[in-house]
Amino acid sequence: MTRPELIEQIKTICVELSGQMVEGAHYIINNADEIPFYSMREIARRANVQPVNLVRLAQKLGLSGYGDLRQQFIDTTPKRPQRDQQSLHRNEASARTLIAEMGKSSGLKAFVDSFFATEQAVVTQARAHLSEEQLENAVELLAHAPKVYVMGRRTAFTPAYTLAYTLQKARPSILLLDGPGGAPEGALDDIRPGDAFVAVTFAPFNRLVHRMAEKAALSGARLIAITDSFAAPISKLAGPLHFVAQSSGRAFPESTLGAIAIANILAALTISKLGEVAERRIRDNERFLVNSGEYLLSGAAKAPRRRKVVDARS
Numbered sequence: 476m477t478r479p480e481l482i483e484q485i486k487t488i489c490v491e492l493s494g495q496m497v498e499g500a501h502y503i504i505n506n507a508d509e510i511p512f513y514s515m516r517e518i519a520r521r522a523n524v525q526p527v528n529l530v531r532l533a534q535k536l537g538l539s540g541y542g543d544l545r546q547q548f549i550d551t552t553p554k555r556p557q558r559d560q561q562s563l564h565r566n567e568a569s570a571r572t573l574i575a576e577m578g579k580s581s582g583l584k585a586f587v588d589s590f591f592a593t594e595q596a597v598v599t600q601a602r603a604h605l606s607e608e609q610l611e612n613a614v615e616l617l618a619h620a621p622k623v624y625v626m627g628r629r630t631a632f633t634p635a636y637t638l639a640y641t642l643q644k645a646r647p648s649i650l651l652l653d654g655p656g657g658a659p660e661g662a663l664d665d666i667r668p669g670d671a672f673v674a675v676t677f678a679p680f681n682r683l684v685h686r687m688a689e690k691a692a693l694s695g696a697r698l699i700a701i702t703d704s705f706a707a708p709i710s711k712l713a714g715p716l717h718f719v720a721q722s723s724g725r726a727f728p729e730s731t732l733g734a735i736a737i738a739n740i741l742a743a744l745t746i747s748k749l750g751e752v753a754e755r756r757i758r759d760n761e762r763f764l765v766n767s768g769e770y771l772l773s774g775a776a777k778a779p780r781r782r783k784v785v786d787a788r789s
Contacts, residue, residue, distance in 0.1 A: 478551040495524040510548040590725040601720035601733035618748040620671035626652040627675030634734035635675040641742035645753035668695025
């Protein structure tokens with residue numbers, strides 16, 4: 476049985492279910508990628524259902540228990556070479572899907588409504604993957620690590636920049652590894668034990684980001700990863716500080732809304748953790764920006780007065 480067939484089988488029996496079994500089934504359908512990686516109790520916690528409902532769901536499928544259901548998801552998980560091959564063509568597949576969906580839709584409004592609904596679901600699913608303990612540990616690190624390095628490339632650069640830019644306003648020693656000169660590894664020469672390295676990477680997962688994360692880990696830094704898959708190789712380096720937000724929305728080439736939402740919540744919680752220290756730094760930064768003329772404020776700047784030209788013949 477393939478993964479899509481397994482999910483279709485669960486969808487088929489949903490009409491026979493009620494209460495928390497329905498909620499558990501819907502969670503499994505919408506979060507199939509995480510089932511092989513977490514225990515029944517953790518999935519139940521994320522789905523906000525009692526674990527016994529997952530057992531009953533498995534039995535409705537003719538299985539002896541949830542362990543058998545989880546094993547089926549493990550057995551149908553695409554192997555790494557297959558996943559890599561699929562992700563290498565994600566841009567073409569995304570474009571093809573967009574073209575086909577627009578062709579099938581009943582007009583621009585229907586397409587726009589569907590687009591926003593799907594993108595909102597990306598953010599909702601990112602929220603479902605979060606735990607309080609995970610957030611608290613990540614925020615503690617972001618607030619108190621001597622230095623915080625942040626890196627993301629291509630589409631993953633947007634959430635990486637969002638996090639770095641926001642944290643720079645709240646605390647010192649935030650370094651975005653942008654590498655405009657082609658040598659982003661130079662900044663890691665000074666990384667030390669206790670520092671933090673935040674890596675943002677989506678399938679097929681950026682080789683340079685992974686190598687920089689490995690270098691940071693070997694230096695004793697602690698890692699935070701934001702990816703779009705529980706099977707991301709960098710998860711071995713980040714451990715419990717691996718945040719997952721799916722990228723398969725309607726945006727081309729992939730949705731970054733989930734990852735941006737995670738970056739925003741980490742930044743917001745870090746500012747809250749830092750308290751008045753962050754508030755003072757943010758206030759000073761805003762004063763500097765206003766005084767520098769960065770903003771086009773009404774009445775803040777007067778147009779230069781034009782000199783009156785005197786005719787020499789007069």
